[in-house]
Amino acid sequence: MRTPFILLPLLALCPAPVAFAAPDMSKSDGARWWAHVQALANDGMEGRGTGTPGYDRAADYVIAQFETLGLKPMGVDGYKQPVAFVEQTVLSDQSSAALVDPTGEKPLAVPGDLIFSGSGGPVPERIDASMVFAGYGLHLPEVGHDDFAGLDIKGKVVVVLSGGPATISGALKSHARSERTRWLADRGALGLITLVTPKQVEIPWSRRVALASAPALYFADNSLRETQTAFLGAQLDPAKSALFFEGTGRDFNAIAAAADASAPVPGFPLALRLKAQVAAKRRDLSSPNLVAVLPGSDPKLRGEYVVLSAHLDGYGIGTPIKGDAIYNGALDNASGVASLLEIARALKAGKDAPKRSILFAIVTAEEKGLLGARYFARRPTVPQKSIVADLNFDMALPIFPLTSVTPVGYDQSSLGQDAAAVSAAMNLPITPDPFPDRNVFIRSDQYAFIREGIPALFFKYGFKAGTPEAETEKAWRANIYHSPFDDLNQPVMPAETAKLNDYVTAVTLRVANGPARPRWNDDSFFKRFAK
DSSP: OOOOOOOOOOSSSSSSOOOOOOOTTTSOOHHHHHHHHHEEEEEEEEBBBTTTHHHHHHHHHHHHHHHHTOEHHHHHTTTEEEEEEEEEOGGGOOEEEEETTTEEEEEEEETEEEEEOOOOOOSSEEEEEEEEEEEOEEEEEEGGGGGGTTOOOSSSSSEEEOOTTTTSOOHHHHHHHHHHHHHHTTTTOOOOEEEEEEEGGSSOOOHHHTTTTEEEEEEESSSGGSSSSSEEEEEGGGGGGGGGGGTTTHHHHHHHHHHHTTTTOOOEEEEEEEEEOOOOEEEEEEEEEEEEEEESSSTTTSSSSSEEEEOOOOOOOEEETTTEEEEIIIIIIIHHHHHHHHHHHHHHHSSSSSSEEEEEEEEEEEETTTHHHHHHSSSSSOOOOGEEEEEEEEEOOOOOOOOOOOETTTTTHHHHHHHHHHHHHHTTHHHHHSSSOTTTTSSSSSHHHHTOOOOOEEEOOOOOOOOOOOHHHHHHHHHHHTTTSTTTTTTOHHHHHHHHHHHHHHHHHHHHSSOOOOBBBBBBBBGGOOO
16 A cells, blocks of 8 residues: 655745746746745735735736736726625624523533634624524435424524435535525524534644634625525534533434434434524625636637636635744645646647637635635626636645546536546546535535536546545645645645646637537536526
8 A cells, every 4th residue: 555645734934925926937837837826825925815915916916927828807897806795703702602401501612612603694693592403404305305304493593414315416415505504594593503523524623713713704795695684603613512412312422423324314403502692893895806818719609608717815814823824825725726827828828729718717705605706606707698617726736646537516517528538538537526525516616606507617636535645635634724834835746736737728628619518417406507
């Protein structure tokens, strides 16, 4: 068995901020890509937090690259498409929570035990409500599964658990999780608390606590929000989950074991009430998406667009970890923006010009809930019906050799056939998502386009569960993901990313030059969103 790469947090800080010039075009493909990453993820960019000067400096760099490449502006203000937000910061030191039973209150530390979410819309100032456990919290009557059936959720806080039936696709489960806040609020629920079984923990709880003080965002335009009324969202420390089941006669360890095995997890009323007070401060801010176009060469098809997307924003400056407070976001997602710049260069230099136009959408506020992509997908700078596909880059992770690819969503539309054809030609076989319950289908910007009925793919390095590559990826997520250690000092393989960039370039050309628009598969659940 091959020895996995061991990714340990690197304690050395990045060099002092410097101004990065445009990458040397004589360099190798991987070296040019890495030069873009260095420019976008150095300490001088201060983590590219949405609405911050660091983000604006990074945006200026991207615009300069667009201009150098000869891409035309396609925003509403040059390359920019401004998006108006409300920034909401939960004040944990002024907030409180407790579980209430007939004997009294059992306090929960905020954020040590319970983290309140500030996203989606204004948080409710107070909650005092009964709770109901709704199993996996999946409402999918189309496939014969509804965890809320028979439960009284009106006026209650709903508690759900990670996981889901193995018989339901990861994409469909992810979609149900994405939609359930709106679905619950529409039916009178007051809040949603998510639990994660110990075996399904992806990010250490200490890391989530460190991020709890980060500001959240929601749209200034109320019509774009997920809910129209205040709704409580929260996460519970996995080590404290059993507390919520006291007085029910149910064993949380048994429930967690069932979830880990994708077995049925029925819902039932909880014996405890939740009493909470949530304090928050708010301010208005604006941050732009960046949009550029490479016009198509075919007079009949140039009015249709293939979107290439990647998010520019990161977590900015946050809670220090081992003395470092800059969350540089080198692989999440300066790497993705760098890849789009290199793909744009390749398309411009290629002998075969794409017949359809290629729209480069570098979006903001992904880390705040895909907000920039959602805004662009709903209010694009070209007619929405002219967008034929979205191909998304986010955190591809060049930390082991590229031997296969996982184009998430390939089994949902004809884009999968395009990906498969390129895979065969480049000897990069497609590997299914090894961890479908991680929700990657809805955790990046392609999902904003899917919700608008636009077929999409999300490109990842391929690997299988139980392999050294899987252990490497798991170690990266545990030690580096969403931390200051996602910086320029970590081990990276630029030449491997150059291979993935070539793959996505080939997929882009195939889609752009195809005689027909991409279409949803007949059996795809997401076909219903097509307009």
